Amino acid sequence: MLIVQKYGGSSVATPERMANVARRVVSARLLGYKVVVVVSARGDTTDELIELAKTTNPNHSKRELDALLATGEQQSCALLAMAIQALGHHAVSLDAWLAGISTTSTHSNARIKSINAERIKLELDNNNIVVVAGFQGFNRRGDFTTLGRGASDLTAVALAAVLHADTCEIYTDVEGVYSADPRIVKNAVKLPEISYLEMLELASLGANVLAKRSVGLAKKYGIKLVVKSSMKDSQGTIVKEETKVEGIYISGVAVDKNIVRVNISSIKDEPGVWFKVFSIMDKGNISIDFIQQAKQDDGTKDISFTVAKDEVDGVMEAFNGSTHRLGFESISYHGGIAKLSVVSTGMATNPAVPSMMFEALFDAGINIDSISTSEIRASVLIDIDEADGAANLVHEKFRSGKYIKE
């Protein structure tokens, strides 16, 4: 029996919390599991190192930033190994190189290529609890790379896949995956389980519990994920392959206020315009939603779409650099909007879910700006000031109707 556990930076921020994590790790060991633990850098270490790098040289090479950031996880790893040793158990820390986590060469956003887990297996066989540095890997030259923000989850899932772990537990500062953000929706319910697909949608919609790439990887290798609190003892949420259930359940109501609408006026109405627009977005790896277009009498059209707030500078820059190629008149953006979504795998075969959402909004007199749907998600664009209230209303509609599995 082998278990992979992952603890985020806030869970190991102080020696006291580190000791608490060590106790949890040892509990799993005492249950008879071989244990591999993945940790992030302590507290704000990563942000502080980034700040220091900027002060030293705003145009530092990404390679050096990765070399610098890798130390954050190496430190928390070594300290956790010591904390486990303090409880009388054997433990070793392994950085990405020793853990055999080989990646592509793209610094600051590398992809895991393969994992040679010989050393990890050896240490497990030697009765050690193995503590692995999350977020980092090494490229073909042996240089440290990093996997992008929040990627310690990814390290944990990848190790679980390679080691054929029974479970991959993601410990975090919340108690699991909720049917809505508990800070916004007062009756939000902790879900006992959720499917990979639904979790992927929720992650895209801004639920920060699990990084999207990690869920994708877990889905690919069928790794059972458990998301739970590193502070409290509670069940947590199991993320796994969809199970056939009677009835329709929704897995979440999500509000994303971090979006703006981009309007482009008088763009040439000719074949290939949308292709050009999408290729600009693709280059910047920018997702767009709520696409609309309106033809004008002069043979041009106005188009609009939403993007994440922190992408908008990139969008404006890209379009302003393509004025000639696209031949539009002006581009502008405005905020004041929010995206309210309901996620449910049942939706694909049953239209009840979106219509219940629309009903709740209609009853409350909330105006819907536009609608966007996918196989397992229905989203509406509404006024940002009405977003929290709307989320509560919609959530309550489903909860009281027993459409949320508690």
Add this chain to the structure above:
Amino acid sequence: MLIVQKYGGSSVATPERMANVARRVVSARLLGYKVVVVVSARGDTTDELIELAKTTNPNHSKRELDALLATGEQQSCALLAMAIQALGHHAVSLDAWLAGISTTSTHSNARIKSINAERIKLELDNNNIVVVAGFQGFNRRGDFTTLGRGASDLTAVALAAVLHADTCEIYTDVEGVYSADPRIVKNAVKLPEISYLEMLELASLGANVLAKRSVGLAKKYGIKLVVKSSMKDSQGTIVKEETKVEGIYISGVAVDKNIVRVNISSIKDEPGVWFKVFSIMDKGNISIDFIQQAKQDDGTKDISFTVAKDEVDGVMEAFNGSTHRLGFESISYHGGIAKLSVVSTGMATNPAVPSMMFEALFDAGINIDSISTSEIRASVLIDIDEADGAANLVHEKFRSGKYIKE
């Protein structure tokens, strides 16, 4: 032309100082040198990490401490590479693994076994300034080891040897090697040059400018060392093979107040007693000096010697554990003494140096407790309260007589 430069922790403690070091490194590059830079951890980083490790687990494994400490140098390396890049030059940081510094397995006090400098050479050929983490290596398992305190100098000298560097520059917070500690002796003179052997003696006598192991290694491979200030622009001191010079020169007057005298009374006066005493000292790697013995009428003898203050606990413990084997009556120690030494390679063939020291002390009425000499050193044990005055007198005797080369 290749130069190895080493900067200590205080030289890179802040972004401003780091930028200053980067400027010095680039100056050497602009003179046409290929440059390899070795850096220590910034400021108090190492002490802080040790403290953190103790808080986490007072009985942590040495392996984990080494893994933790290694991050200190990795950070300063990456930051210095960034600071060099800020000046428009190419730079890469290499940790011990990437720099190929292979060591024995003894954690916290490993010895360098060999250096595979392929990567360093490759980066130099690619027009990079190469920044290497000091103080660390890796063992046959690939785990980080550390080389003991002050061992960044050792890293620099070893790299200079492997890379056949023209010079190894050790940048520090003093301007070079002085004929005496300038805080004690007001007319202390910065030496333009000193031989390896004299430097070794001075290092043993508590001059902290260069670690003894580094000088030994430099001597073994004939590496020309230059000790100079990282803050000021000045000549520094060259440490190299002894040159034949006319006349007798002394290289330093040293005061060591960090000693105590250990007295063992009524030890059996039989063959092998000193062998047993020395073997106890050897086990603890403890150096002793000023050995004296006095036979008693009852067929026993009293013996005494000096040891460094911070070794005395170990000495007491070792002897108290050997009471039966050595059959002595009591052991005690007392301070209040200091060791005043003059170092000169000319001494071996000319007795003028020790006699000038004795003359200076005699003229001032300073009582000499005992005397100890080696090939290139003459030391006296005196009252600690008279030590600073005596050092000034002795130093002035040699300086005014032109026995110190300025």
